[in-house]
Amino acid sequence: MLLNLFFLFSSPMSMLTSFIAVIRTVSVVTGLIIIVDCVALMLVGKINFGTVLPFLIGVVFVAHGIWWHAIRRFITRQRGLSRIWYALWITFGLWLMSFGVFIGSLQQQIKLSQQPLPEVAAIIILGSGTVDGKPTPTLASRLDAAVPIIEAQPNAIVITSGGVGFGRSRSEANIMATYLSEAHSIAFDRIVQEGKSTSTEENLSLSQALLAAQGVSITEPITIVTSDFHTVRAASIARHQGYTQPMTVASMTPLSIRYNAWFREYFAFVSGWLLGEY
Numbered sequence: 087m088l089l090n091l092f093f094l095f096s097s098p099m100s101m102l103t104s105f106i107a108v109i110r111t112v113s114v115v116t117g118l119i120i121i122v123d124c125v126a127l128m129l130v131g132k133i134n135f136g137t138v139l140p141f142l143i144g145v146v147f148v149a150h151g152i153w154w155h156a157i158r159r160f161i162t163r164q165r166g167l168s169r170i171w172y173a174l175w176i177t178f179g180l181w182l183m184s185f186g187v188f189i190g191s192l193q194q195q196i197k198l199s200q201q202p203l204p205e206v207a208a209i210i211i212l213g214s215g216t217v218d219g220k221p222t223p224t225l226a227s228r229l230d231a232a233v234p235i236i237e238a239q240p241n242a243i244v245i246t247s248g249g250v251g252f253g254r255s256r257s258e259a260n261i262m263a264t265y266l267s268e269a270h271s272i273a274f275d276r277i278v279q280e281g282k283s284t285s286t287e288e289n290l291s292l293s294q295a296l297l298a299a300q301g302v303s304i305t306e307p308i309t310i311v312t313s314d315f316h317t318v319r320a321a322s323i324a325r326h327q328g329y330t331q332p333m334t335v336a337s338m339t340p341l342s343i344r345y346n347a348w349f350r351e352y353f354a355f356v357s358g359w360l361l362g363e364y
Contacts, residue, residue, distance in 0.1 A: 110151040117147030127346060136350030188318075188352050195317040199336040206242050206333065207306035208297055209235055212289050212320060213248025213258040214313065221265050224313055224339065229262060231337035232311040233270045242309070243300045244272070247280040247289040257281030286316070287363050290324050307331040314339055315351040322355075322364035 124141035150157060161171045211232045214225040221229060236244055246266070248258025259279035266272040278296050283289045294304055302308075308329055312320045314336035324332035339347050358364060 106154065110154050112151075113147045113154075114151030117144040117149075117151060120144030120147065123346065127343065132343070132346075134350070135353065136346050140346070140349060185352055188355065189348065192315065192318050192348065192351075195321065195334065196314050196336050199314075199317055199334045203235060203239075203309060203333060203335070204307060206235075206239060206309045207302045208243040208245060208300075209239070209309045209311060210245045210247055210290070210293050211262060211311045212286060212316070213246070213262065213283070216248075216251070216254075216258050216261045219256060219261060221261060224337075225258075225262065226265065227337040227339075228311055228313060229265050229269075231335055233266070233272065235309060235311070235335060236266075236272055243278060243297065243302055244276055245278045245280055245293050245296055247283055247293055249282045249284050249288075286320055287323055287327075287358075290320075290327055290329070294327070304328050305330045307333060309333050309335055311335045311337070313337050313347070315344070315347045319351065319355050319358055319364075323358065326364040 120140050121144035124137045124144065127137045128141070161168050209232060211228055214228060215222040216225065220226075232244075236242070244266075246259040246262035248262060250257045257279065259281040263274060263277040263279055266277060267274040278300065280289070280293050280296055283292050290310070297304060297308075304327070308324075308331065310320050310324060310332055312334060317334040317336050321332050321334050338344075
């Protein structure tokens with residue numbers, strides 16, 4: 087009896103059936119986790135590319151897990167559609183591998199950003215949005231992460247970088263400088279404000295003139311403070327622009343939105359590569 091069961095479950099067909107069952111279960115569970123996470127974020131107003139696309143992927147996962155055999159039968163009846171179906175899954179697999187490489191690089195960059203810093207010539211804090219004249223939680227986290235470095239390196243030039251948003255009267259750089267002064271007692275006149283940029287590329291390119299005016303060359307060690315998910319792209323843009331010793335410092339993204347932010351950053355990184363930012 088036991089021998090018969092062994093041969094039953096060890097047969098190729100049985101193994102394939104068991105494998106498909108596992109894949110279906112993993113698809114449903116993974117899809118539900120993605121859907122719940124995205125819906126929770128969308129309910130608090132975070133309706134963007136980084137929530138809508140994963141939500142749709144989650145729906146596809148759940149649908150394939152529940153109706154796998156029905157979908158498979160339908161696809162096999164349509165010869166042209168079958169080829170497209172397989173091609174899409176192969177493309178998805180390749181994308182998943184590239185996403186894994188990106189996450190690995192990001193984790194490595196975050197670890198590097200946590201190492202003790204040498205003496206630097208300047209500290210550039212990249213903007214990340216304001217609400218009602220105050221930094222968003224993500225931007226406040228960046229500013230808070232910059233404070234220990236500012237205090238430990240009194241000779242470093244401090245630059246807050248961020249322009250004037252649509253319908254706003256104050257630049258993000260000014261709001262950032264005010265926050266550092268009021269919340270952390272950093273001398274306001276020590277902070278140089280770059281208040282025209284609207285992107286990471288402009289943050290770093292427009293800061294170059296301010297650094298030069300302060301007698302700092304972009305070949306000197308310069309710290310760039312940004313969010314953990316943004317470190318790879320910021321460092322890549324900086325090196326492309328001629329910063330020869332950029333060192334990123336990462337502020338940690340809250341766990342509730344961390345992986346969603348990493349997902350969105352992957353596409354932002356690919357977009358930057360296609361636009362020639364690095």
